[in-house]
Amino acid sequence: MSVVLKAENIRKKFYQPSEFEVLKGLNFEVNTGEFFSIVGKSGCGKSTLLYILSTMDTDYEGTLTIKGDKLTGQKQNALSAFRNEHLGFVFQFHFLLPEFSALKNVMLPALKLGKYSEEEIEHRAIEKLKLVGMDEYALKGASRLSGGQQQRVAIARALINDPAIIMGDEPTGNLDKANSMNVFEIFKRLAAENHQTIIAVTHDPDFAAGSDRIMEMEDGRILSISKAGAIPAH
Amino acid sequence: MNWKLAFNIAATHLLTKKKQSIVAMLGVTFGISMFIIMISFMTGVNQFTEDMAMDNTPHIHIYKPLEIEDKKIIALNREQKGTNWYVVQHQRPKNELSKIKNGLALMESIEAMPGVRGVAPQLSTQVFYNNGPVKIPGNVYGIDVKRQAELFDLDKKMDMGSLDELLKASDVIVMGKGLAEKMNVTLGDRVSVTTPEGGNLNLKVVGIFSFGIAAMDQTQSYATLATVQKILQKDPSYITDLNVKMNDVTKAADLRADLENRISGVKIEDWEEANQSLLAGEQIRNIMTFVVCLTLLVVAGFGIYNIMNMNIINKMKDIAILKATGFQGSDVTGIFMLQSVMIGIAGGLLGLGIGFFFSYLLSITPFPAGEFFRIDTFPVNFNPAHYLIGLFFGFLTTLFAGWFPSRKAAKIDPVAIIRG
Numbered sequence: 001m002s003v004v005l006k007a008e009n010i011r012k013k014f015y016q017p018s019e020f021e022v023l024k025g026l027n028f029e030v031n032t033g034e035f036f037s038i039v040g041k042s043g044c045g046k047s048t049l050l051y052i053l054s055t056m057d058t059d060y061e062g063t064l065t066i067k068g069d070k071l072t073g074q075k076q077n078a079l080s081a082f083r084n085e086h087l088g089f090v091f092q093f094h095f096l097l098p099e100f101s102a103l104k105n106v107m108l109p110a111l112k113l114g115k116y117s118e119e120e121i122e123h124r125a126i127e128k129l130k131l132v133g134m135d136e137y138a139l140k141g142a143s144r145l146s147g148g149q150q151q152r153v154a155i156a157r158a159l160i161n162d163p164a165i166i167m168g169d170e171p172t173g174n175l176d177k178a179n180s181m182n183v184f185e186i187f188k189r190l191a192a193e194n195h196q197t198i199i200a201v202t203h204d205p206d207f208a209a210g211s212d213r214i215m216e217m218e219d220g221r222i223l224s225i226s227k228a229g230a231i232p233a234h
Numbered sequence: 235m236n237w238k239l240a241f242n243i244a245a246t247h248l249l250t251k252k253k254q255s256i257v258a259m260l261g262v263t264f265g266i267s268m269f270i271i272m273i274s275f276m277t278g279v280n281q282f283t284e285d286m287a288m289d290n291t292p293h294i295h296i297y298k299p300l301e302i303e304d305k306k307i308i309a310l311n312r313e314q315k316g317t318n319w320y321v322v323q324h325q326r327p328k329n330e331l332s333k334i335k336n337g338l339a340l341m342e343s344i345e346a347m348p349g350v351r352g353v354a355p356q357l358s359t360q361v362f363y364n365n366g367p368v369k370i371p372g373n374v375y376g377i378d379v380k381r382q383a384e385l386f387d388l389d390k391k392m393d394m395g396s397l398d399e400l401l402k403a404s405d406v407i408v409m410g411k412g413l414a415e416k417m418n419v420t421l422g423d424r425v426s427v428t429t430p431e432g433g434n435l436n437l438k439v440v441g442i443f444s445f446g447i448a449a450m451d452q453t454q455s456y457a458t459l460a461t462v463q464k465i466l467q468k469d470p471s472y473i474t475d476l477n478v479k480m481n482d483v484t485k486a487a488d489l490r491a492d493l494e495n496r497i498s499g500v501k502i503e504d505w506e507e508a509n510q511s512l513l514a515g516e517q518i519r520n521i522m523t524f525v526v527c528l529t530l531l532v533v534a535g536f537g538i539y540n541i542m543n544m545n546i547i548n549k550m551k552d553i554a555i556l557k558a559t560g561f562q563g564s565d566v567t568g569i570f571m572l573q574s575v576m577i578g579i580a581g582g583l584l585g586l587g588i589g590f591f592f593s594y595l596l597s598i599t600p601f602p603a604g605e606f607f608r609i610d611t612f613p614v615n616f617n618p619a620h621y622l623i624g625l626f627f628g629f630l631t632t633l634f635a636g637w638f639p640s641r642k643a644a645k646i647d648p649v650a651i652i653r654g
Contacts, residue, residue, distance in 0.1 A: 047653060051649045051652075054558070056558060056649045056652075076563065077564075080557065080560050080561065080563075081560065081562070082560075083560045084559065085560070087560075089558050089559065091558075095652070097556075098552075099250040108243075108556075108559065111236065111242075112560055112561055112565070114236060157559065
């Protein structure tokens with residue numbers, strides 16, 4: 001199995017309200033096609049870490065390499081382009097653009113990438129919506145979907161450019177049991193069938209237990225990285 | 235940058251917030267329409283006053299000035315050394331004719347010069363109009379009827395009778411409207427005029443004109459050159475003024491300089507010299523118009539600035555999402571700039587339409603200017619250039635107003651928004 005993401009000695013400090021080192025030198029690797037979850041108590045720095053991995057937060061020390069590209073120190077525009085093509089995001093709050101239909105929301109990152117024609121993109125977007133079981137709501141306005149439906153559309157959006165890595169910040173944190181299971185199943189299938197890497201920060205022990213590997217964090221350090229099921233559900 | 239996509243997103247944003255977009259647009263619309271109305275009206279008024287004055291004003295006026303000899307008359311043929319010993323208190327001018335020497339020949343030679351539309355000879359004299367025992371002071375101008383009509387549109391200023399009547403009989407005049415009222419005369423009546431030298435003549439009124447300028451309408455009348463020469467008992471070559479009209483009014487000063495080199499013994503004046511107060515007034519009005527209009531546009535600009543700012547605060551989450559999914563800062567700037575510009579263009583075009591509509595209304599509104607002004611409705615100038623300027627400034631305002639909020643949007647840190 002090849003390494004798709006490599007983090008070396010990642011450190012980050014917050015200066016507000018007072019200076020505080022939130023990440024204290026993290027080293028780890030994530031493999032292609034792996035379902036990797038990051039767990040830990042609130043404030044342990046797991047979300048902060050995820051946003052560094054996502055390339056959106058560039059204010060850190062250490063080195064981040066994804067798909068062999070060293071991303072640390074690159075310009076914002078280059079990082080935007082990289083995110084657009086290689087990374088997909090699913091957030092706790094579903095964050096669709098409320099003015100657009102579900103379909104359009106899914107299409108936007110692909111339109112930005114501009115790799116395919118608009119018809120092709122539409123076709124692909126419907127494929128992705130089918131994958132998350134939302135194809136029948138494609139033309140519905142994003143603001144009129146339920147939370148679970150929105151989250152599935154958001155996953156479809158994350159998938160549209162066939163990214164190497166899909167990152168989730170508590171992707172099921174705001175969903176009920178049934179919807180959580182649904183999202184989890186989709187992630188599981190993406191990792192297994194499409195060999196896309198999933199990196200998810202989660203509080204949900206069941207979600208973590210179902211993944212391939214779990215990284216547990218405490219106070220800005222890695223407590224352990226273990227095969228799933230090795231740590232007991234809290 | 236993908237403009238089509240940015241346009242698509244910008245248009246969707248605008249259309250889903252219709253009310254807000256319309257309010258922002260109306261700010262521009264109001265600014266531009268006021269700009270159009272004001273500038274059309276102001277330039278219309280300027281044009282009107284200028285036309286009114288310029289119709290009667292020669293571009294170059296040549297006349298014989300009254301000269302005061304500054305050399306002492308008794309010193310003319312004696313050499314003076316050192317101090318001037320000769321003293322003459324309060325020396326008087328010579329009795330000189332105010333005639334332009336070889337006036338008619340001069341007229342023809344000036345008329346042949348390039349850029350000159352025509353030259354009208356004139357013989358002016360002060361007279362008393364005798365109305366029973368009352369003498370009313372005024373002027374009589376002897377004119378070349380055809381030239382005067384052609385160059386100064388005198389025939390179009392006739393209220394009653396016609397200018398051509400002057401050519402059909404002798405001892406006839408056309409009279410200013412105000413003067414005719416003072417004299418209580420109408421067409422066909424006879425008036426007697428007396429010159430300062432004592433000459434007297436009975437003249438028949440064959441026309442009444444009005445320039446719309448009281449000072450002229452109450453004192454002036456016109457007759458043929460021959461008639462006035464007869465009143466003054468002068469020879470047929472006696473003329474006192476040459477009024478030159480140019481094809482291009484701005485070339486008048488150049489021609490004046492040229493003429494000053496060629497002709498001596500006369501005073502040559504161009505219209506700018508003669509109408510400095512008029513021109514200054516016009517400039518001040520223009521400046522005022524532009525200041526007011528720019529203020530309106532700046533206010534509209536602040537309106538857009540505010541609305542775009544609010545818009546961007548409302549859209550923080552969306553901006554964060556766009557950036558998270560790979561949109562660059564410049565894409566975000568583009569999206570919001572496009573919104574601003576679309577507001578500007580739509581508002582601007584609507585403003586032009588409304589501005590045109592109201593200036594048209596104004597241009598057909600009756601204007602009670604009194605009987606002296608030859609005008610029935612408000613003077614309005616429809617100049618396409620003003621519409622282009624209006625659109626351009628509207629566009630510019632929105633560009634500026636949109637730029638700062640859009641830059642702010644581009645700088646939004648998605649992490650801060652998404653993490654909450």
